[in-house]
Amino acid sequence: MRTPKPGLPTREQIVHAPKVLLHDHLDGGLRPGTVVDIALATGYDGLPETDPDKLGAWFREAADSGSLERYLETFAHTCAVMQTREALTRVAAECAEDLAADGVVYAEVRYAPEQHLEGGLTLQEVVEAVNDGFREGEHRARAAGNRIRVGALLTAMRHAARSQEIAELANDYRDSGVVGFDIAGAEAGYPPTRHLDAFDYLKRENNHFTIHAGEGFGLPSIWQALQWCGADRLGHGVRIIDDITQGPDGQVTLGRLASYVRDKRVPLEMCPSSNLQTGVAASYAEHPIGLLRRLHFRVTVNTDNRLMSGTSMSAEFAHLVDAFDYTLDDMQWFTVNAMKSAFIPFDERLAMINEVIKPGYAELKAEWLFAPGGALPHLASGSVLEAG
Incomplete structure (x- = not known):
């Protein structure tokens, strides 16, 4: 059991804090019993x-x-086990329920429709089954006293040749629960530039997309995703750290690509536990998210694959609190960053920030402030929180 330091959030407070998740794979988050x-x-x-x-x-x-x-x-x-309508709907509904029970108020969950056709479903039937599951899960969450909104990201596989078809599918369902597009799979040997037609199509349609980049391959993958493909966000993007140097005196210098990513406020969908599994860092304390947060990159915290990593949004934040002494202020900063970067309309993002996220954190801080022995070291200032 984690023993929190004075002034840092407890596990219960982390669970109850409103959280926003942008990078979660549906096929990586099933319940083992399911x-x-x-x-x-x-x-x-x-x-x-x-x-x-x-x-x-x-x-x-x-x-x-x-x-x-x-x-x-x-x-x-x-x-x-995700090859029938019933199975897809069940998995999606349970995904929404599980995230909501963990305090996630908004989530974008991605999956590759092309990987769920072996049972005879069409691409359209896969999307409709998953969408129905998310709506059912939202309904069950509300009945349990939890609030969540789930949007789907349709993923094309980098090694396959269906990205244009999946991009068109994402556009067809953009008003029916699908909020954007993604590509995933091994980066090495399968650059995002293989899928330029799909990205050009999405840009013409004024649609949103993120690209898995800078997880396993490095800076060229990030550069291509941004400059050739025009990605709105970077899935992982953790290797941007390779363009940042720290001198012996602690002075930090950003290369041109890192400066561009920070200056343009490119959202980084970081998944600490997953990154440890793939060897990006040896420990949470050594994960680049600590430095990137200090440098005010637009960093977000995510789960990637909850089943494979044995994780949740609360677990990810608990690890970061332990590693970096993050406070509720820091958690709110990450959460506002994520909500700002979501693929839903601006007014809806703003409403979530002002009506759900900020009041949720303010309530937690007030409870802590007035609890016996629970004085906070400081209260959040708007200037700090809005620097994401």
């Missing part, structure tokens, strides 16, 4: 474990193994 249930119902016999607890542990250990083949195998199992 994987087992659907496998039994559909006759899928490839699971390494059929006990939910053991299966959950297997997913986490496989993701931590250091073997890319074993890591990718985890998604083979989750996608295998």
Whole structure:
């Protein structure tokens, strides 16, 4: 059990704080029990474990193994049980429920429709099943006293050749629960420039898209995503740290690409636990998010794959609180950054910030301030919070 330092948020406060999630994979966040249930119902016999607890542990250990083949195998199992309308709707509904129970008030959850066609569904049927699941999950969350809004991001796979088709699909459903487009998959050997037609199409349609870049390949991937493709956000983007140098005297110098990313307020969808699994950093305390936050890049905190990383938004923030002594002010800064960067209309983002996020944090701070022995070191100033 984590023992918080005086003045830092407790686990309960972290859970209750309103949070915004921009980078979460639907096929990476299933409940282990759901994987087992659907496998039994559909006759899928490839699971390494059929006990939910053991299966959950297997997913986490496989993701931590250091073997890319074993890591990718985890998604083979989750996608295998997401091939029917009923399964997709159930998984999406449970995703929304689980996020809402963890204090997430807005989420953008991504998935690749092309990976869910083996049971005979069409691309359109996949999207409609997932959208129905998200709406059902939102309804169940409200019934449980939680509030969440979930938007879908349709993902195309970098190694495949369906990005134009998926981009058009995202545009077709942009008023029906789909808020944007993404590409994912191995960066090395599959640059985003292979999908320029899809990005050009989305730009002509005034649609939003993010690109997985700067996780496994580095600065060229980030540069291409921004300058050739025109990405609105960077999925991970953590390797921007390679364009930042720190001298022996502690002085920090930004290269031209890092300066551009910071100056243009390009949102970075960072996923600390996932990055540790892929070797970006050896510990949370060494993760680049600490320096990038100090330098006021537009950093956001995300989960990536909740099942494989055994994580949640609250767990991610708890790790960062432990590593960097982040306060509720810092949590609010990250959360406002994320809400500013969401792919929904400006007035709706502003309403979420002013009517949900800021009041939620103000209530937590007030409770803490007036609790016995719970004086805060300081209250948030607007100038600090609005610097995201």
